[in-house]
Amino acid sequence: MISILLPDLRGGGAERVNIDLAHEFVRTGHEVEFVLMRPHGELLNEARKSFSLIDLAAPRARNIPLTLARYLRRRRPDALLVAMWPLTVIAPLAVFLSGHRCKVVVSEHNSLSLQYREWGLGHRAALRTSMVVGYRFVDRRVGVSSGVAADIAALSGLPLDAFDRIHNPVPSRPKLSDEAIQDAEVLWSAPKGARVVTVGSMKAQKNHPLLLGAFAQMSRPDARLMFVGTGAGEADLRALADDLGVASQVIFAGFHPDPTPFYQTADLFVLSSDYEGFGNVIVEALACGTPVVSTDCPSGPAEILEDGKYGRLVPVRDSQALADAMQDALTTSHDPALLKQRASEFAPEIAAKRYLELLCP
Structure with missing residues (x-):
């Protein structure tokens, strides 16, 4: 089973990407389960029709390590796909706490240095420190473009070749009524x-x-x-x-x-x-x-x-x-x-x- 960890299923690009990926994973024979910090967002009902959804009931990032660890011990997925900081650096800690070994792949969908540039020195320091530590305890790291891969490589202090670039999936447009x-x-x-x-x-x-x-x-x-x-x-x-x-x-x-x-x-x-x-x-x-x-x-x-x-x-x-x-x-x-x-x-x-x-x- 592949578990996909997201904050929620609001109508954003990263959320849409992961739903599209999940459909392809299922099409190729894999079981998929969405694991959400909170069960809300414009895409929630769409996902619920096709996939199992787990509510961690974790409104804040600090609630994630223990609640996710409990989920991992109970469900024991084969792989964990995690999107968006800070989940990408929290998930490795939860995996360690759970005692359950599974593949952990993290993906970033934005240029974080630009996204958080107005948040102050303290936040930028926390961003860098968490990535320097957290990224070293995952199996693979994905940037959705060359620019994102270069950005998160610079923030984490890891070499660029430690990151995979995978462009986002976009389904073909259906014939409209x-x-x-x-x-x-x-x-x-x-x-x-x-x-x-x-x-x-x-x-x-x-x-x-x-x-x-x-x-x-x-x-x-x-x-x-x-x-x-x-x-x-x-x-x-x-x-x-x-x-x-x-x-x-x-x-x-x-x-x-x-x-x-x-x-x-x-x-x-x-x-x-x-x-x-x-x-x-x-x-x-x-x-x-x-x-x-x-x-x-x-x-x-x-x-x-x-x-x-x-x-x-x-x-x-x-x-x-x-x-x-x-x-x-x-x-x-x-x-x-x-x-x-x-x-x-x-x-x-x-x-x-x-x-x-x-x-x-």
């Missing part, structure tokens, strides 16, 4: 030709204000900008849209477990992040044959787009460059088949095979 397409069309409420979509949580990392500003600079009354996702920054974005005079052109679609209808009915996908771990949403857009404009942020977009071969890359936090690239992309023809072919290189079976080589050698 007419009803799903129609629902998306109703939300757009504008003809095709200048529909811009972005997908992701509304948090500082995604820099949605940059995208909103660039959209306003385009000065295209026929254009529409759709935000698919929710988060703490939504109220500020709505206020900014009013201030910029584009509120009537901006659509807040909310969270959708499967944003495929919005990719497929859009003319352009844009990622405006200051940093990423990988950028699953870029691959999701490519899989629908939708052109992409992205900031060339660390790390992932340039790897996915092969330095601009499969989409446009612009400097981070440059609203004029982003506006120009969006305008150009909307007026240039694209080859959907080429974009879909690139997306197919991130198929779940490819990533799952790599993980299984680490978990069950």
